[in-house]
Amino acid sequence: MNITQEERDAVYKTIFSRRDVRREFKPDPIPHDVLERVLLAAHHAPSVGFMQPWDFIIVQSPESKTKIKQGFLQAHAEATELFEGQRKEDYKSLKLEGIEEAPLGICVTCDRSRTGSVVLGRTAKPEMDLFSSVCAVQNLWLAARAENLGVGWVSIVHDHVIRDTLNIPESIDIIAYLCVGYVDIFHDTPDLERSGWLPRRDVSSAVHFESWPDSK
Numbered sequence: 001m002n003i004t005q006e007e008r009d010a011v012y013k014t015i016f017s018r019r020d021v022r023r024e025f026k027p028d029p030i031p032h033d034v035l036e037r038v039l040l041a042a043h044h045a046p047s048v049g050f051m052q053p054w055d056f057i058i059v060q061s062p063e064s065k066t067k068i069k070q071g072f073l074q075a076h077a078e079a080t081e082l083f084e085g086q087r088k089e090d091y092k093s094l095k096l097e098g099i100e101e102a103p104l105g106i107c108v109t110c111d112r113s114r115t116g117s118v119v120l121g122r123t124a125k126p127e128m129d130l131f132s133s134v135c136a137v138q139n140l141w142l143a144a145r146a147e148n149l150g151v152g153w154v155s156i157v158h159d160h161v162i163r164d165t166l167n168i169p170e171s172i173d174i175i176a177y178l179c180v181g182y183v184d185i186f187h188d189t190p191d192l193e194r195s196g197w198l199p200r201r202d203v204s205s206a207v208h209f210e211s212w213p214d215s216k
């Protein structure tokens with residue numbers, strides 16, 4: 001099955017216009033069929049040894065969101081102390097989550113023992129199962145963009161907060177907490193670029209041929 005030019009354009013448009021969304025979530029509910037499509041796309045991510053180690057916990061209750069927001073505030077306060085001077089002021093001015101505004105939260109996990117202790121492809125690199133769940137996050141993020149849904153990844157929360165709130169056993173790794181909801185606009189550039197936190201690197205500075213740059 002060949003991809004047509006129009007279909008190719010749609011894929012690249014989705015990739016380049018995907019944004020991390022932390023503000024401007026609308027309260028509009030996400031229709032069940034839309035959520036199902038996004039989760040099915042996530043579930044079709046590649047995974048090491050095809051172990052499909054992920055689960056998706058859907059968070060809708062205000063009580064759970066409030067607990068996770070409290071966890072964010074705590075971790076954010078700790079993080080603030082790690083920056084100095086103007087950087088600290090800049091960090092404090094950034095909006096880095098939309099936990100309570102987004103109609104939906106999705107916690108993505110990884111069950112590292114899902115298919116037993118020896119996994120095809122994980123024998124030399126044990127972290128490959130965690131990376132597989134991250135692939136599911138990226139599929140989810142792109143599918144959501146194709147559905148005009150914004151997604152924001154919030155990692156400024158200690159695992160124990162999410163674990164306690166969502167009753168996740170210690171044997172399961174927490175990969176991501178995502179805020180999901182409709183938005184009016186997807187900005188052309190990342191929030192962190194627009195606010196002057198960091199610029200986008202030129203792709204040519206990231207691509208090298210045959211060996212690590214300047215290693216000879």
Ligand SMILES: Cc1cc2c(cc1C)N(C[C@H](O)[C@H](O)[C@H](O)COP(=O)(O)O)c1[nH]c(=O)[nH]c(=O)c1N2
Pocket residue numbers: 018019020021022095096097153154155156189190191192193
């Ligand atoms: C693993 C991981 C973890 C986080 C993020 C991303 C990823 C990949 N990002 C989003 C991040 O800031 C964003 O992707 C970049 O700034 C680039 O912007 P776009 O995603 O292109 O809009 C993110 N953003 C945020 O506001 N709070 C957060 O805690 C995190 N955590």
